[in-house]
Amino acid sequence: MSSSDILPTDFYRRDVVQVARDLIGKQLRRELPAGIAGGRIVETEAYRGADDPASHSYRGKTPRNEAMFGPPGRAYVYTIHARFCLNAVAQDDGSPCGVLIRAIEPQVGVDLMEQLRGDVKHNDLTRGPARLCEALDIDRQFDAWPLDEGRELWIEEAVEQSKPTIAVSPRIGVSQAQDRLWRFFVNGNRYVSGPRKYHSEDDGPPPR
């Protein structure tokens, strides 16, 4: 692996929906005291700014969501229901956008992640935004962390040659903007949270 495999800032400096789609298949990496852990990103969601009522940044800047207003390529870590969730900040046009990493497929340092998660079913190891953060020991210390420098916490280029089949759906846990299909996931992958088979991007509109 060379350092050029780390996703550069410019990767994130694009339309947030496109970034969310392109992050599927990429490799999330965490450097722990005992070694490297991580895996393949299999589920993401895009959150936009002032025009997206489901976004944390919809009602303006607060101490909590400040990282979303910062430069692209940084992390935005927030807490909900006493748990942590990881976003990658995207775009660079003054609009506070982020991509929620909802699930990864565990591939590297599985034993390390199992230790951090405790006694759970293997399938639940990293299935869900707060579960993967627990498995990788990601907390508020990584809020605004640069993801493009290849240390502690970063995202690398995909290992596989071909892109997996990507399905889309409305975002999970949000009641607003159901017409925006901004959730992306590897179709049928067992580590995807929520519906794992919805419809391919080539199909027609989703069932209501």
Place this chain on the structure above:
DNA sequence: CTACCGATTGACT
């Protein structure tokens, strides 16, 4: 200060 609630999870029917 108090009150409300969520981009969730895990236990349970």
Place this chain on the structure above:
DNA sequence: GTCAATCGGTAGA
């Protein structure tokens, strides 16, 4: 499938 624990962030008195 249903439901409640849990606690920091936020708004409002």
